[in-house]
Amino acid sequence: MQPAHRQLALVVVNYASAHLLGRNLVSVEAEARTVCPDVIVIVVDNWSGDAQRRAVRQVASAHGWILVESETNTGFGGGVNIGMARAITxxxxxxxxxxxxxxxxGESLTRLGAATSAAPMALVAPVIEDSDGRTWFAGIDLLLEDGTMRARRKRLAGDEAPYEPWLSGACLWITREVWEISGGFDNDYFLYWEDVDFSRRVVAAGGTLALVEDARAVHDEGGTQRAETESxxxxxxxxxxxNIRNRMLFAVRHLDAAGVRRWRRTxxxxxxxxxxRGGRRQLLQSLTPIRAYVRGVRDARxxxxxxxxxxxGRRWS
Structure with missing residues (x-):
């Protein structure tokens, strides 16, 4: 992994997912201890109710994890910031x-650690698969012309369209050096696009991004993102x-005026x-996607x- 003096922490941001901690984090900790026996486990619990708080306390106590209890829901980026601060402490x-x-x-963790040992200023991630073995993340490019996304494998030789790669926050190895130069996550995103923003700021601050293709993580996306519909x-x-709102938040944070106007038009x-992304059938079953569309478009504008x-002082049409 890393030289002996390096100390690894597992940082997990939890929101109403105590059952997943018992199923997944226990396994991750066991694998991590084959690489770094004195690994630290830190769970940041964003407030989601009394019952969930009690459940998280129970599982954290049973496994000896450090539990940081947030009185509010700070979002993913805010939770990572809290967890990283505690990890450094x-x-x-x-x-x-x-x-x-x-x-x-553990083998994938060893490969991630080796990548950062060779390059401490690198932000590193594995390839991520879903629970059925399908590739869920293997590098994604943000197309700067209009703010859409493209899988890295779809890059075309000779294509001069500007893009920026980014790494998924679902599984990231972050060194203290990378954390300090980047300033951490931007709390204003709350959920989604914060990893796109973080990746960009790491590179802007002098760091690099590395996808370790022979390291694998498994992400059961439905555990935290799926709606309660039949679809x-x-x-x-x-x-x-x-996802709708934060595309424009990224634009105003990082693009020039012409870029913001291009993204706004689309x-x-x-x-x-x-x-x-949720399919067409959902539109017949629930008003949720329509409501999210209206709110997201309104707030993006x-x-x-x-x-x-x-x-x-210019008002854009």
């Missing part, structure tokens, strides 16, 4: 940030809303694409309009 030099619905084996593809309202189209006013 506990003496960790490296952290594996992993979702409650994800797991990884197995349907996502939660939060998934739809924040808000309705890209919002439809987000909704259709508000973000762009406010940015336009802040940049000189």
């Amino acid at each position: 506990e003496g960790a030099s490296d952290a594996l940030v992993i979702n409650p619905d994800a797991r990884i084996d 197995s593809r349907a996502k939660s309202e939060g998934y739809y809303y924040y 808000i309705p189209r890209t919002a439809r694409e987000v909704i259709l 508000r973000i762009a309009q406010q940015h336009g006013r802040d940049q000189g």
